[in-house]
Every structure is written in structure tokens, then in C-alpha cells.
Amino acid sequence: MKNKAIQEQRIRGYFIDATKEILKSEGLKSVSVRNIAERAGYSFATLYNYFKDVKDLVFLCVQDFQEECSAYVAERSSKAPRGEKRLKAILLAYLEYFIQYSGIFELFFVEKLSDLNRQPDTAPLITGFLDSLCEEEWKYLIALKSLTPAAASHKKAALLYGTTGMLLLYINRQMPVGYSAFLKAANAFIDNQLKDLHA
Structure with a gap:
């Protein structure tokens, strides 16, 4: 796997892990693009590079x-x-x-x-x-x-x-x-x- 693909997979993983943490601790009501991005350590605009919504x-x-x-x-x-x-x-x-x-x-x-x-x-x-x-x-x-x-x-x-x-x-x-x-x-x-x- 090339470096770019590894990096993309890692960033996707950060967003998924951040969403899972929010869902486990606070539930779906607290899931938002901004909350996920903040917890993942990226800008909310970056999320849309990896996920449809x-x-x-x-x-x-x-x-x-x-x-x-x-x-x-x-x-x-x-x-x-x-x-x-x-x-x-x-x-x-x-x-x-x-x-x-x-x-x-x-x-x-x-x-x-x-x-x-x-x-x-x-x-x-x-x-x-x-x-x-x-x-x-x-x-x-x-x-x-x-x-x-x-x-x-x-x-x-x-x-x-x-x-x-x-x-x-x-x-x-x-x-x-x-x-x-x-x-x-x-x-x-x-x-x-x-x-x-x-x-």
C-alpha cells in the first residue's frame, strides 16, 4: 500500500473512531460534523473528503x-x-x-x-x-x-x-x-x- 493510501486510511479511521466515541458516550444526538472533526483533530471540511455525509x-x-x-x-x-x-x-x-x-x-x-x-x-x-x-x-x-x-x-x-x-x-x-x-x-x-x- 502506498503512503498516500495508508494516510487516507488512517484519517478515515480517525473520523470513524471519533464518531464511535461520541456515539458510545453521548449518543446520536451529539453527532455532528463539527463534533466529529474536532474529536478527530481535523477540520470539518476534511471529513467530506472521506465520507459522503x-x-x-x-x-x-x-x-x-x-x-x-x-x-x-x-x-x-x-x-x-x-x-x-x-x-x-x-x-x-x-x-x-x-x-x-x-x-x-x-x-x-x-x-x-x-x-x-x-x-x-x-x-x-x-x-x-x-x-x-x-x-x-x-x-x-x-x-x-x-x-x-x-x-x-x-x-x-x-x-x-x-x-x-x-x-x-x-x-x-x-x-x-x-x-x-x-x-x-x-x-x-x-x-x-x-x-x-x-x-
Whole structure:
């Protein structure tokens, strides 16, 4: 890679990292060209040499956050036995990640998609994320005939809606009160959804 290309890649990285820091700490409401440029250490005009607009930059951050969350989940679930126990470990790690980074949760599930990006694939990218994290375990359980594809589809939907609702209530309303109460409720909800699955 030539020096100019390396430098351009580095500057792009500075802008992406600055945007990610703002999103993690302050949320989408604080993302602006000037804030990003100031944090990256460049003029706001320079940002437009590398990105079409702020929405383009935020969309790239969504992809980066998904990779970060995937790595977090993989690290915390890899030692769990395949099937029901690994699914539960994945789901709990997913919840932990978004509680640690509530700004990312809001970016994914609270903000209007029109505020993130104009691309039509943004919605499926976000709403299909939990399914993609669990996909191998669902396939494993279906192959073992622990459940049918139709039953898996119903459980996937219930887990997406349930985990999103739990996070929304806990992050925005502190309900249930305290992290230990949240974990207890999350464990009970996941156990109920995964009951009767045996790998």
C-alpha cells in the first residue's frame, strides 16, 4: 500500500473512531460534523473528503459496533456447550454488551433509521443481528431435531422482541431496579424461551 493510501486510511479511521466515541458516550444526538472533526483533530471540511455525509459515517460505525459486539459475545459464549446452553450464553452476553454501551443500543433500536442511513439494507442489518449471532446454534438444534425450523423461527422472534423490550425498559426506565434484578429477569425470560430444547 502506498503512503498516500495508508494516510487516507488512517484519517478515515480517525473520523470513524471519533464518531464511535461520541456515539458510545453521548449518543446520536451529539453527532455532528463539527463534533466529529474536532474529536478527530481535523477540520470539518476534511471529513467530506472521506465520507459522503455524517449518515455514511454513522452507518460504518453500526457495522463496526456489530463486529465489536460479535467478538464480545463470542468470547463470553465459546466455552458453553453447544445448543441450549450456548444460546443462553450468547443471549446474556448480547444483553451485557448493550447495557455497557447504552448509546449503541439507542443507536440500534431507538433512533429512526432515516436518521442513520438512507440505505435500504440498514433495517435488516440491525434487526437481523441477534439472529446472526445465534444462527449456528439454531442450525445445530434443528439438525438434532430438538426443534423444527418453524419453532426456531417463532423463538427467534420472541427472543428479539423480548430482549429489545427488556433492554429498553432497563436502560430508559431502570426497570427492574438494579442490574442483579435485571439479570434475574433476563435469565428467567431466556430459560422460558429455551425450555424443552435439549442438545
